[in-house]
Amino acid sequence: MRASVLSDWLAQRLERGSGQPVYRQLHRLLQQAILSRELPPGTRVPSSRLLAAELGIARNTVTQVYEQLVLEGYVSSATGRGTFVADSSPDEIVGANESGYMGTDRMALTRGAAASLVPAASPSSGSAVAPTVGTHSSREAARALSSRGTRLIAGAGVSKRQGGAFMPGVPDVSRFPSRVWTRLHNKYWRSLRPDLLTYAPGGGLALLRHVLADYLRTSRSVRCSPEQIIITTGIHQSVDLAVRLLTDSGDVIWTEDPCYWGLRSVLHVSGLNSRPIAVDSEGINPSADDFAAPPKLILVTPSHQYPLGMVMSLARRRMLLEYARQHQCWIIEDDYDSEFRYGSRPLASLQGLDDAGQVIYVGSFGKTLFPGLRVGYLVAPESLAESFAMASAELYREGQLLQQAVLAEFIAEGHFTSHIRKMRGLYGQRREALLHAAASRYGDALPAMGGDAGLHVVMQLPEGCDDRAVAEAALARNIVVRPLSGYYAERSRAASGLLIGYACVPDEEIAPAFNTLAEAIDVTLPAIA
Incomplete structure (x- = not known):
C-alpha cells in the first residue's frame, strides 16, 4: 500500500518546533480529516510502521494515535486486515432510505468527493488518500447569520479604538483616584467576606442601592427608594431589561432622531418597531401623525440630547409626561452625561416631574468614573421594582458584589462627588x-x-x-x-x-x-x- 500522499500532507502540517506534542498534532489532523469526510468511511490508513517511517517519528507515537482513534470511534482495526476509517454518520440523515443507508444521490456525492481526493494510480497501488485543504473553512463561511443578526452587524457602530484624540464619550481614566479605589478594594479582599463572592441578589448590593438613592435624590432630583434601584452592567443592559419586561415583539417604540447607535442596536435585536422622531431645539418633537399612533415605549435623553446636545424644554417635558399618562406609554430616560455641564448647574431629571409612575430612569458610571467598571443602574417605577429585580437576577445572574461594595463606599466617603x-x-x-x-x-x-x-x-x-x-x-x-x-x-x-x-x-x-x-x-x- 502506497502511503506517500497522506504522509506528505501530514508532514507539511506537523509543526515540529511549536512545543505542542507531535502525538496531539497527529491526532488532531487525522480527526479533522475524518470528521470533514476528506478521509471517507472505509478508507484504509497506512500501517503504524509505514506512517512512522514516512513522517520520521517513533512508531509508538503513531500506534498511540491509532489506539485513541479506535477508542473514540473514528477508525476500526482488525488483526491481519489493517485499520480503516469508520462510518460515523448519524443514524438518521436527510435522504436516508428505510434501511438506514444514504440514498443514491448522497452516495454518488460521497464517491465523487472521495474520487477527487485519490491520486491517479494503478488498481494495485492501495487506498491511501490525501485530504484537500479549505473544505472546512468554506463550510463555516457559508453559515448565514439570522436576519436580526445581519441587521445588528450591518448597523454596528462600535469602534476598534476606544481612546485617543478625539474619541467621543471616553473620559480621562488617567485622572481616576486609583489609590483611594485600591485602598477600599484591598479592605474588602482582606476581610474575604463570602457573601461578596457569590451571585448578586435581585437588584444588586443593598448598600450600593442605598447610597445611590441618596445621591440621585440630591443631585438629580430623582424620586426613588433603594428598592426601586436595579444595579446593571450599564445603559445597554438597563434598556434591554426594560424592553424585555415591558414590550412584545412588534411593539412600537419612539426614539430620538438622531440617537445613540448602541441603543438602536438593542432595540433592533429585541424585535421592536422603532419609529424615529426628529428633534428640534427643545428636544424630541412628535408630529400629529406620531401622536395618532401611541407607542409602547419612548426613549429620550432630555438632559443632554445625544448626540446633538440640546436640553428638552420644560414645556416639552410636561407634554411628554401627560401624553404618556393618557396613553399608558412607558418613558425610558437615559440621563447621559448629566453630571458634566459647564457654566450652569446640572438639570433636574424628567423622572422627578413624573407623578404617574411612567418613567424608567437609567444611568451609569462609565463616563463619571471609567468605562471598564461596567456598573450602571435603573430606577424602576415603584409598581415594577420587584419584577425588575427578579427579572434581572433571572436573566443575567449578576455578580460583581465586591466591586459594588467598593463603589458604595467610594460614594459614601465623598470621593465620587x-x-x-x-x-x-x-x-x-x-x-x-x-x-x-x-x-x-x-x-x-x-x-x-x-x-x-x-x-x-x-x-x-x-x-x-x-x-x-x-x-x-x-x-x-x-x-x-x-x-x-x-x-x-x-x-x-x-x-x-x-x-x-x-x-x-x-x-x-x-x-x-x-x-x-x-x-x-x-x-x-x-x-x-
Missing part, C-alpha cells in the same frame, strides 16, 4: 481649548454645537458633505472622530457633521491633534481650506 467636581473643571478647560482651536482654523465656517455639556462637541459640515469620508481620512491620520450621519435612522435625512471628543485628550495635545484633523477635513473639503 469630589472626582466629578475635579473632572468637570478639567473637561471644561479642554472643551474651551477645542473650541478655540476650531475657531482659529475655520472661524464660523464649521460651527460647533452641543458644547456646553457632555464629553464631545458636534462640528457641523456643509450640507451634502460626506462626513464618513472625513472620518476615514482622519482615521488614516490616527485621529478618531465619528460621523454624525451614522446616528440618524435614515441617511437621506441625516445632517453632516463630526462628533469630536475632548475628555481623554491632554490639554497640550488638543491643538496639535485638531490641526491633524483639519488636514483630513481640508483634503475632503478643499473649498474651505
Whole structure:
C-alpha cells in the first residue's frame, strides 16, 4: 500500500518546533480529516510502521494515535486486515432510505468527493488518500447569520479604538483616584467576606442601592427608594431589561432622531418597531401623525440630547409626561452625561416631574468614573421594582458584589462627588481649548454645537458633505472622530457633521491633534481650506 500522499500532507502540517506534542498534532489532523469526510468511511490508513517511517517519528507515537482513534470511534482495526476509517454518520440523515443507508444521490456525492481526493494510480497501488485543504473553512463561511443578526452587524457602530484624540464619550481614566479605589478594594479582599463572592441578589448590593438613592435624590432630583434601584452592567443592559419586561415583539417604540447607535442596536435585536422622531431645539418633537399612533415605549435623553446636545424644554417635558399618562406609554430616560455641564448647574431629571409612575430612569458610571467598571443602574417605577429585580437576577445572574461594595463606599466617603467636581473643571478647560482651536482654523465656517455639556462637541459640515469620508481620512491620520450621519435612522435625512471628543485628550495635545484633523477635513473639503 502506497502511503506517500497522506504522509506528505501530514508532514507539511506537523509543526515540529511549536512545543505542542507531535502525538496531539497527529491526532488532531487525522480527526479533522475524518470528521470533514476528506478521509471517507472505509478508507484504509497506512500501517503504524509505514506512517512512522514516512513522517520520521517513533512508531509508538503513531500506534498511540491509532489506539485513541479506535477508542473514540473514528477508525476500526482488525488483526491481519489493517485499520480503516469508520462510518460515523448519524443514524438518521436527510435522504436516508428505510434501511438506514444514504440514498443514491448522497452516495454518488460521497464517491465523487472521495474520487477527487485519490491520486491517479494503478488498481494495485492501495487506498491511501490525501485530504484537500479549505473544505472546512468554506463550510463555516457559508453559515448565514439570522436576519436580526445581519441587521445588528450591518448597523454596528462600535469602534476598534476606544481612546485617543478625539474619541467621543471616553473620559480621562488617567485622572481616576486609583489609590483611594485600591485602598477600599484591598479592605474588602482582606476581610474575604463570602457573601461578596457569590451571585448578586435581585437588584444588586443593598448598600450600593442605598447610597445611590441618596445621591440621585440630591443631585438629580430623582424620586426613588433603594428598592426601586436595579444595579446593571450599564445603559445597554438597563434598556434591554426594560424592553424585555415591558414590550412584545412588534411593539412600537419612539426614539430620538438622531440617537445613540448602541441603543438602536438593542432595540433592533429585541424585535421592536422603532419609529424615529426628529428633534428640534427643545428636544424630541412628535408630529400629529406620531401622536395618532401611541407607542409602547419612548426613549429620550432630555438632559443632554445625544448626540446633538440640546436640553428638552420644560414645556416639552410636561407634554411628554401627560401624553404618556393618557396613553399608558412607558418613558425610558437615559440621563447621559448629566453630571458634566459647564457654566450652569446640572438639570433636574424628567423622572422627578413624573407623578404617574411612567418613567424608567437609567444611568451609569462609565463616563463619571471609567468605562471598564461596567456598573450602571435603573430606577424602576415603584409598581415594577420587584419584577425588575427578579427579572434581572433571572436573566443575567449578576455578580460583581465586591466591586459594588467598593463603589458604595467610594460614594459614601465623598470621593465620587469630589472626582466629578475635579473632572468637570478639567473637561471644561479642554472643551474651551477645542473650541478655540476650531475657531482659529475655520472661524464660523464649521460651527460647533452641543458644547456646553457632555464629553464631545458636534462640528457641523456643509450640507451634502460626506462626513464618513472625513472620518476615514482622519482615521488614516490616527485621529478618531465619528460621523454624525451614522446616528440618524435614515441617511437621506441625516445632517453632516463630526462628533469630536475632548475628555481623554491632554490639554497640550488638543491643538496639535485638531490641526491633524483639519488636514483630513481640508483634503475632503478643499473649498474651505
